[in-house]
Amino acid sequence: MADLATRLEVVPRAVTTLVDGLEAAGCVRRAPDPANRRVIRIELTDTGRATLRRLRSARTDAAEEILAPLTAEQREVLGGLLNALTDVPAERRC
Numbered sequence: 263m264a265d266l267a268t269r270l271e272v273v274p275r276a277v278t279t280l281v282d283g284l285e286a287a288g289c290v291r292r293a294p295d296p297a298n299r300r301v302i303r304i305e306l307t308d309t310g311r312a313t314l315r316r317l318r319s320a321r322t323d324a325a326e327e328i329l330a331p332l333t334a335e336q337r338e339v340l341g342g343l344l345n346a347l348t349d350v351p352a353e354r355r356c
Contacts, residue, residue, distance in 0.1 A: 263302065289313055 263281065267274040281304055284290040289310035295301035306314065329337055 263304075266304070284310070 263277050264274055266281075267277045270277065281290060281292070285292065287309075288307055290304050291307055293303045293305050295303050329340075332340065
């Protein structure tokens with residue numbers, strides 16, 4: 263959980279709450295790490311995988327709808343600008 267919190271840049275308690283909800287919905291399960299019994303792994307269930315596929319599809323559909331008015335060249339420019347913004351170190355962001 264601490265690794266997830268670090269990667270998501272949130273406090274560990276927020277991850278615990280999130281995982282609790284996902285577990286209650288049947289999307290993930292907690293499983294002991296076979297190499298280190300103090301570590302708990304979070305695994306996607308079949309329900310979680312199906313949900314993830316639906317979310318990815320919905321995100322792709324929404325992006326296509328939003329970007330539909332742009333030409334291929336405009337999409338490329340926008341992609342470059344967005345990449346430049348996300349590559350800014352955290353300490354330099356607003």
